Amino acid sequence: MLQFSNYLLADSLDSAYNELVKNKKNIILGGTSYLRMGDTQFNTAIDLSNLSLSYINEARDFLHIGAMTSFRDLEVNPILKSHFSGIISKCVENILGVQFRNNVTVGATVFSKYGFSDLIPVLLALETTVVLQGGGEIELEDFLKEDTIRRDILVEIKIKKSNSIGNFQTIRRTKSDYAVLNLVLTKNSENKFKIAVGARPGKAVLAKKTMDILNSTQEISDTLFETLSNEIVFESNMRASEEYRRAICKVMLKRALQEVL
Numbered sequence: 213m214l215q216f217s218n219y220l221l222a223d224s225l226d227s228a229y230n231e232l233v234k235n236k237k238n239i240i241l242g243g244t245s246y247l248r249m250g251d252t253q254f255n256t257a258i259d260l261s262n263l264s265l266s267y268i269n270e271a272r273d274f275l276h277i278g279a280m281t282s283f284r285d286l287e288v289n290p291i292l293k294s295h296f297s298g299i300i301s302k303c304v305e306n307i308l309g310v311q312f313r314n315n316v317t318v319g320a321t322v323f324s325k326y327g328f329s330d331l332i333p334v335l336l337a338l339e340t341t342v343v344l345q346g347g348g349e350i351e352l353e354d355f356l357k358e359d360t361i362r363r364d365i366l367v368e369i370k371i372k373k374s375n376s377i378g379n380f381q382t383i384r385r386t387k388s389d390y391a392v393l394n395l396v397l398t399k400n401s402e403n404k405f406k407i408a409v410g411a412r413p414g415k416a417v418l419a420k421k422t423m424d425i426l427n428s429t430q431e432i433s434d435t436l437f438e439t440l441s442n443e444i445v446f447e448s449n450m451r452a453s454e455e456y457r458r459a460i461c462k463v464m465l466k467r468a469l470q471e472v473l
């Protein structure tokens with residue numbers, strides 16, 4: 213059960229951040245779906261819901277998604293459906309039920325860097341930065357590489373607009389379980405590809421060597437699939453073995469290429 217001694221309905225990002233850094237046991241509340249599964253006693257729970265951070269805006273060069281935006285908003289938003297073949301909407305549309313997706317937030321998901329996340333590999337395969345109260349703006353890829361969890365607040369994510377198209381592949385044992393493996397392929401208007409692999413089960417990573425081969429040869433070959441399965445670090449967990457993940461990543465890439473080419 214989620215427990216806390218004090219509650220702060222923040223009236224500004226500054227006050228939320230100042231409260232957060234006062235005590236190691238202070239926390240930011242997202243939709244609390246994940247927090248409620250734990251059993252930790254927190255000091256002050258900081259609520260961002262009065263800070264107008266639930267938005268999806270299209271500007272000239274970027275899409276801006278606020279931290280308190282729900283997965284349901286990602287799923288149904290017409291702006292997101294009209295960019296990148298709608299992969300941002302598609303990657304969340306099957307996560308549990310509508311009630312759940314109405315509750316969980318983008319900020320909590322990206323900030324927590326969950327390995328099993330369906331959203332993070334999609335954002336990684338696009339040009340995404342995270343805007344942090346405390347830490348400024350950094351590339352999502354660099355943020356994910358950090359091993360420590362910062363004492364910051366994720367304010368929004370920014371995605372560079374482009375004509376990229378993409379495909380999201382996921383394999384799950386049952387529809388409502390976490391993914392066994394996620395793979396995202398994007399292709400921009402200059403035929404440059406990006407490949408992100410998540411639920412390895414570790415945090416999502418870019419398959420840089422495979423991307424280099426694909427971008428230089430523009431050919432689908434066995435070398436491509438072998439390179440992917442060798443370069444990504446897979447591990448075993450209760451959902452699948454390392455060997456199984458290594459085997460299916462090739463099929464997933466093949467399927468994604470068929471959709472994107």
Ligand SMILES: Cc1cc2nc3c(=O)[nH]c(=O)nc-3n(C[C@H](O)[C@H](O)[C@H](O)COP(=O)(O)OP(=O)(O)OC[C@H]3O[C@@H](n4cnc5c(N)ncnc54)[C@H](O)[C@@H]3O)c2cc1C
Nearest residue numbers: 240242243244245246247316317319320321329330365366
């Ligand atoms: C039963 C269950 C099944 C799930 N299945 C899937 C799945 O199949 N696929 C998938 O992709 N995801 C899945 N998720 C994860 C889910 O999509 C969310 O990523 C997760 O619940 C966190 O979102 P939340 O809003 O509930 O966060 P919370 O529980 O509110 O917070 C989680 C953490 O993030 C911190 N936090 C919250 N907001 C911010 C912020 N703005 N800045 C900094 N820190 C912040 C909190 O302090 C806390 O440490 C599942 C979660 C649950 C509980």
